[in-house]
Amino acid sequence: MSSSTRRRRIVRTAVGLAAVLVLSVAGAGAWFYHRLDSNITTFDAGGVATERPPAPVPVTPGASVPVNVLLLGSDTRDDGNADLGGGEEGVGHSDTAILLHVYADHKHAVGVSIPRDALVTIPSCKLPSGRWTEPRTNQMFNSAFTIGEFPQGNPACTQNTVEALTGLRIDHTIVVDFKGVAAMTEAINGVDVCVPNDVNSHNIKLRKGMQKLSGQPAVDYLRARYGFGDNSDIGRMKRQQAFLSAMISKIQGQGFSLPTLLPLADAATRSLTVDEGLGTAMKLVDFAQSLQSIKLSDITFVTTPWRFSGDRVALVHPDVDTLWKLLREGRTLDGQNTGQVADPAAASPSPSDAALPAVSPTALSPEQAAVPITVVNGVGTPGLAGKGAEAVRAKGFQNVALDATSGSRLRTEIAYDPAFRTTADQLVPLFPQARSVEEPGSGGITVTLGRDYHPATATKPDATGTPAGPTTGPTTGPGSGATATPGGVPTGIAENARGADTDPCANLTFG
Template sequence: MTTHGKAATGRSRVGRLRRTAVTGLSFLVLLVSGVGWVYLKLNGGIDTFSADGLSGDRPPGSSMGQNVLVIGSDSRAGGNSELGGGTGAVGRSDTAFLLHVYGDRKHAVAVSIPRDSLVEIPACRLPGGAWTAPKHGAMFNAAFSVGETAEGNPACTQNTVERLTGLRVDHTVVVDFAGFSALTSAVGGVPVCLPHDIHQRDLSPKLPTRGARIFAKGPQTVSGQRALDYVRLRHGIGDGSDLGRIKRQQAFVASLIKEVKSRGMNPTTLLPLADAATDALTVDPGLGSADRLLAFAMSMKNVDLHNTKFVTVPWRYEGARVAIVESDADALWAALKADRTVDGKDASGRRSAERDRTDGDSAPSAAADPLLGKGISLAVYNGTTVTGLAARAADLLRSRGFTVTTAATASRQDHVSTVVEYGPGLRNDAEKAARLLPGARTDASDSAGIRVVLGSSYTEDSSATTGGTAPSAVPPAVADEARSADDDPCADVPQG
């Protein structure tokens, strides 16, 4: 793993926390803008982090799409020291996106995960090789600091996201804000919008007076340091929360992607953007070379602005922290697993695959494989008041090759989400069952075997796209708040 420099800075911790909130944005913009081919012209290497810390008990790939975790780091290396990088010895992260690129390669959605979300941090590898015990009810951003190293622990954050979502993370990228600042300058500035004038104290609340005006009310274009100041701004606008800042960051990234697209895809304009975006890029070994980044980015060049969405994982306040609303979050993860878009469309690309199979060019999808569950035994319990639900689910599972040993009523009938509980060494088998049950999540158990408890999210509705059941829709609370990359930058931004 590459270790970043430790040059100290004179900036305050408050400045560091605010600025780190923007560090994941530059790679996201590069990725969905389809400019990966210019990596072939880049000089110098791309840093990679070790995969030794990735969990050995990971979710299998469950759709034709791909998931990319983008983490913001407060590294003090290089140009970050001049921009106010972290002053502590431990690498930290305050921003994370899970970017899901759908199987049709025409749709994408970035899901923001609030830094203060209370989650389970699973076992993570320390620098010396030992593994930590799982932590329950921990803040999400604490995962990146496990091991207390300057470069942070991206593998631990990836393990945490996989545990939270039940989705396999195909690639993880760590970026810092020096590249973000350079990117906004390279593109010639980004249109933004402010509800009222912003003064120095809004940016630095410890100042004794409000200071000079740094942003005027209304539409304007920002780049470089001013772009950083805009995106890290939290106080004096909206409700002053990190959640409000996330919405403003999403609006900024949407506007930035729109600006990149408008400049056209040619070497003259794209090379400086790629240089800026990769200035402080650390990736997993699977993306650790220019040609791999090229192939990956080019696979997404057809994702357009309107089909590029931004949402936040469903949440509620729990004291000063953020609790994830599990029933809605489970439905969101299930929709992504099934390649269902925010507005309910099938974006899996399976229809095209079906057409290909008529020419004998493709194999059947795993979800439609009648032998998907061959050799796997499990029990099914109805955790709802709907009569006969366990029997119907059992029939579906048997049709896919599973051996159902029990179909009965659960001890409680108030389950909302469907849970597939699994004993030691059975996670992969449990995930295969979960792929057929809309809204299902997997959960480790001390008991032996696999046990399915059906929740009210499960409905029997045969569908060719999911191998037997209709996928869960994205919850209305999430869909209604979604932003597209082609939206007006002044629309739906937190007001003062």
């Protein structure tokens, strides 16, 4: 055999081996993608409302448009989730809801947490029978997920609710359960988070400090309420935002390559329910890769401006309306344009929610002005009750008494006789973080000041020499809607915002 013949045979053999290798790898890849696709559960698009906010259009042909993704955490105990979350099996609630708004430049993003207890209008939603419900007002937000008692929940109903609430068109909805959280955190070898204090409550044990969490401990961190601050869902949302920031940072650090994303997709798809637009592994990977240009410093989390309304949460106007308007118009939370604006038709005022009381001040009637109000110092700070009483009198109330009782109350409380409920609502702008509580038979209203109340120091007397109240208005807390920061951002937005690159141990509890 000649040397040239041998060389040709070697070349043919090498080419053949290369072809076999390519086909083998391609076959394995196809098998892997097929396995991922078979993992994914999609929900019926037939449950999505037919009347929806308009889809954004490119400002120039071929330009990118904003993307809105609704992330829902289901607390269902079905399908083995009881092993991670405890409790009994059954239809879960969407106790975690984050609307991720990716701006048209795909370089900025905002994640908006919607409190599970927020009182909203749930629009018409599809039942298993095919019938559509009537709209329901004054409902807890997380109850939308349970309408129809679908075994996997009703994400389409929650999507309809968010679209009606915000005026934003939701492009994708993703539901993850406890198993999904555990699997994804294990796939990226844990998430570095900060636990603000030792916790040993309701079968959840966590130790204080920075640590890497995955699997069960990660689930515990995200779902725990008791043992932190005032045990409220508000504090839990702060930790969820910090956790997602850390998880995004971890994935960005590993890179958005297929070796990183495919194992993550494999873990996620076994416990995800998504809309049909994300119903394949490649669509999920493509979507994840489309976000790789967003720096951690250009991601902001914010909780919708809120206030307590008894045991529930009211969304505060006009701050929450401003938040939705900023997103519809393609502007950042401080009002800056990101370069490409959504369809002007989508920038119309958001649908009003008649069930939610506005908290903007109105004039008092003579009867309201005469209602007996007692301002109690629930902290012990000298002069605190007097400062609170000044703010109440400046509002126009005339029958105001003081009680200097000290204590260690965390949150301000407005206790009112049911006959004076509308009058008590007039106090909300002065004490926006207060919990409102009915107190039958009290014959008046008692405002017990907590550590959340920080009165302004400056007052200006009127012509009679009576203090007319703080010149800058009362210091406001989350969800007040009463003032704006020097940069023009409504206080209810600014005080509920958190940069994704914020100190991981900062602002993790409430109350």
